[in-house]
Amino acid sequence: MFFIGLGTAAPRQRYEQRECWDALRGSVPFAQLTPRSHAILKKVLCGDNGIGTRHLALEPLTEVFNLTPDALQARFARHAPALATEAAQRALKDANCQASEMDAILISTCTGYLCPGLTSYVSEQLGLRQNVFTLDLVGQGCGAALPNFRAAEAILTAGRAKKVLSICVEVCSAAFFIDDDPGVLISACLFGDGAGAAVLSSEPLPNRRRVAWKFTDSRLVTAERDTLRFKHKHGMLRNILLPQVPQIASEIACKLFSESLVAADVKREQITGWILHTGGRDVILALRDKLNLSESDVRHSSAVLREYGNISSPTVYFVLERALRDSVPDGLWWMSAFGAGFSCHGALLEMAS
Numbered sequence: 001m002f003f004i005g006l007g008t009a010a011p012r013q014r015y016e017q018r019e020c021w022d023a024l025r026g027s028v029p030f031a032q033l034t035p036r037s038h039a040i041l042k043k044v045l046c047g048d049n050g051i052g053t054r055h056l057a058l059e060p061l062t063e064v065f066n067l068t069p070d071a072l073q074a075r076f077a078r079h080a081p082a083l084a085t086e087a088a089q090r091a092l093k094d095a096n097c098q099a100s101e102m103d104a105i106l107i108s109t110c111t112g113y114l115c116p117g118l119t120s121y122v123s124e125q126l127g128l129r130q131n132v133f134t135l136d137l138v139g140q141g142c143g144a145a146l147p148n149f150r151a152a153e154a155i156l157t158a159g160r161a162k163k164v165l166s167i168c169v170e171v172c173s174a175a176f177f178i179d180d181d182p183g184v185l186i187s188a189c190l191f192g193d194g195a196g197a198a199v200l201s202s203e204p205l206p207n208r209r210r211v212a213w214k215f216t217d218s219r220l221v222t223a224e225r226d227t228l229r230f231k232h233k234h235g236m237l238r239n240i241l242l243p244q245v246p247q248i249a250s251e252i253a254c255k256l257f258s259e260s261l262v263a264a265d266v267k268r269e270q271i272t273g274w275i276l277h278t279g280g281r282d283v284i285l286a287l288r289d290k291l292n293l294s295e296s297d298v299r300h301s302s303a304v305l306r307e308y309g310n311i312s313s314p315t316v317y318f319v320l321e322r323a324l325r326d327s328v329p330d331g332l333w334w335m336s337a338f339g340a341g342f343s344c345h346g347a348l349l350e351m352a353s
Contacts (some may be wrong), residue, residue: 001153003211003349004163005095005199006321009086010055010192010308011079017052020189021045023061029178037180044189050281050302054192054309056173057083064176069235076112076174081121083195084169087314088126091165091197095205099126102199103161104133106151108144108168108313110230110340111175111237118169126165133161141228141339142277144168144313146347149200150216156202163202168313169195175230175237183241190280191239192309196317209324209353214332215264216347219256224248224342249279250286252344253336257291260346272331273323273351274298277315277338278305300326312339320349 024030024041033041057079058064084107092099105128107118114121117136133155140147145168152164172191177184204210227242261268274297276287284298284305295302300322304315311318316337323333330351338344 001213002204004201004205005091007087007090007197009083010194011057014055017045027065050305051309052306057193072174076171079171084122084167085125087195087197091199095199102165105165106135108137108148111170142312143337143339143343145316146345152200164200167197170312177238187239187241190310194311194314196314212350214348214350217260218345221342229340246282246286249338250290254290256346270332273328273333275319275335276301
């Protein structure tokens, strides 16, 4: 399987973390929180946590305080199809493909629900063929991109398609929740909105850099399920984010990487690039420690976090797009993402000019 086109999209509204703090401290929900919660919010939004700005589907920013189930669902229904379509259009342009060439479309999300699913709306807006195969994937959290790619690989390998459109889209601002739980508060300060898309093909494009999917593996550690997940409360999604997530994520990611190298018969020194889900500053630091990475190795993940925050499942599309535009050398790149479950996924990509 080959990546022949990439595209990303985010809401045009871009807010500095300090703007979020200024809007928050004058709100009714803020006044209902404890002083401890006030201190947590100020520390995360005003301190150096690796995030400078976030793109949010909120205009004005104070729209975030409309926290009714109907308002959140309407936000997802309005913005998720639009962001997914925009990212897909950019991926198709990058691949020099027409929408009519797509044989399948796979869309992953966890921040909202539609029936029919997002594939129905995005297929319509892109003008895909009526006989296109559609698959909506839900509930995989921040790690969803790699299972999405893996499903696309299976479809391509089976000869059921020649080109597959892979999309991850999250409207995290449609899943914000505010109460005195530190994990809930930190989540509201970290996550942003966006979409990523890739055109995947059984054949590479001629006369351009080749991005081949060579190997993939996953780990599902159900014993850690309650460290990172969504629950429902008052009819809304409520994110569970425990303090041990960076440690757990880095340990599982490191183990998966080591075992994948053995399974793929690859040496550590053959890895020339790193496409890592950002998570947050503490997650990046933990990954650097466990995987023995330099600041340069994670510069693209750090840059995406700084500009967009944690975009959840589309993150690795953004990181891969930046790495391909930079001077990261050819060879084997390691892509990894993790999230609810607790799940962790990894893949070896082979780059050749």
